[in-house]
Amino acid sequence: MARKKNSTQLRLSQAIDGFFLELHARRLSPHTISDYQNTCNKLTAWLRDDPYMHEIEAATIQKFLAYLGNTPQQPNTPIQRQAKPLSKKSVLNIHTGLSALWTWALREGIISAHIIRDIPRPRPERRVIIPFTRDEVAAMLNACSATKGYFQKRTWCANSRPTELRDQAIIRTLTDTGLRASELCDLKIGDFDMPNHRLKVFGKGSKERVLALGDRTTKAIWLYLTKSRPANINADEPLFATDDGIEHLTRRALGLLLERIGERAGVPDVHPHRFRHTFAITYLRNDGDVYSLQMMLGHSTLDMVRRYLAIAQTDVEKAHRRASPIDNWKL
Numbered sequence: 001m002a003r004k005k006n007s008t009q010l011r012l013s014q015a016i017d018g019f020f021l022e023l024h025a026r027r028l029s030p031h032t033i034s035d036y037q038n039t040c041n042k043l044t045a046w047l048r049d050d051p052y053m054h055e056i057e058a059a060t061i062q063k064f065l066a067y068l069g070n071t072p073q074q075p076n077t078p079i080q081r082q083a084k085p086l087s088k089k090s091v092l093n094i095h096t097g098l099s100a101l102w103t104w105a106l107r108e109g110i111i112s113a114h115i116i117r118d119i120p121r122p123r124p125e126r127r128v129i130i131p132f133t134r135d136e137v138a139a140m141l142n143a144c145s146a147t148k149g150y151f152q153k154r155t156w157c158a159n160s161r162p163t164e165l166r167d168q169a170i171i172r173t174l175t176d177t178g179l180r181a182s183e184l185c186d187l188k189i190g191d192f193d194m195p196n197h198r199l200k201v202f203g204k205g206s207k208e209r210v211l212a213l214g215d216r217t218t219k220a221i222w223l224y225l226t227k228s229r230p231a232n233i234n235a236d237e238p239l240f241a242t243d244d245g246i247e248h249l250t251r252r253a254l255g256l257l258l259e260r261i262g263e264r265a266g267v268p269d270v271h272p273h274r275f276r277h278t279f280a281i282t283y284l285r286n287d288g289d290v291y292s293l294q295m296m297l298g299h300s301t302l303d304m305v306r307r308y309l310a311i312a313q314t315d316v317e318k319a320h321r322r323a324s325p326i327d328n329w330k331l
Contacts, residue, residue, distance in 0.1 A: 146158040
């Protein structure tokens with residue numbers, strides 16, 4: 001069926017410029033805008049010829065998504081890593097970003113059909129959730145104090161790390177609250193309520209919630225601010241700052257930081273979201289309720305919380321099988 005003639009015919013790059021004007025006007029978080037930018041960059045690089053947006057067909061986008069999921073992609077990180085295809089979850093994020101772009105373009109009259117809605121959403125893999133153990137978290141806290149060891153003139157050496165207090169406070173905060181990486185990176189000093197042991201957090205959809213902090217986590221943040229930050233810091237400055245104490249950490253910098261700490265500690269697969277899993281499962285193991293957990297995690301539904309609950313209940317069943325008096329007494 002022939003499409004209606006568009007009132008505004010724009011090249012894809014021109015449409016993207018307008019799309020980002022709206023994103024900034026809506027005051028979306030820098031992390032969200034960065035995700036959209038990544039999506040648009042990948043599409044424009046793959047198309048190359050900057051077509052008119054209304055001429056792009058669903059089949060073209062399907063080929064693009066298939067390319068991302070089947071062709072090794074070079075990771076955009078300072079650390080050299082092996083190129084590999086994007087995961088289904090990453091391809092789903094790209095699909096979501098494109099859908100937002102096409103929704104805006106349809107509303108603006110740049111296109112007459114929302115082709116992304118005709119493309120099935122990728123179904124991400126359901127990965128096994130493995131929380132950190134107490135010993136693993138303790139090892140990572142210890143690994144914050146020194147660099148990776150090395151030999152110098154037959155002597156084993158390691159340098160102290162100037163960011164030890166910050167990094168320990170980050171690990172304690174992630175484990176104690178289940179914050180998303182972006183939420184931790186966006187925290188300001190004014191969000192830390194030390195007297196009441198609380199953090200004010202702005203999550204997805206600009207929804208605010210207040211999270212309790214344990215005594216040890218509160219002390220760790222206070223110690224970091226007292227010893228590592230200048231006395232004249234103000235409430236609008238980042239709580240967890242870059243090494244120079246000026247800018248907010250980015251999600252990528254946070255991920256690399258935790259990955260390196262994990263390598264020094266001998267803990268595999270360290271990433272920010274695994275701390276979130278650890279908080280949630282440990283909370284339920286300690287008799288926390290699902291509705292409080294949903295609120296603390298900032299979830300709009302109970303779907304993910306139910307996954308955590310299933311894991312926690314499995315732990316209880318295994319413990320019972322090990323400790324069952326009747327079985328152990330062979331009665």
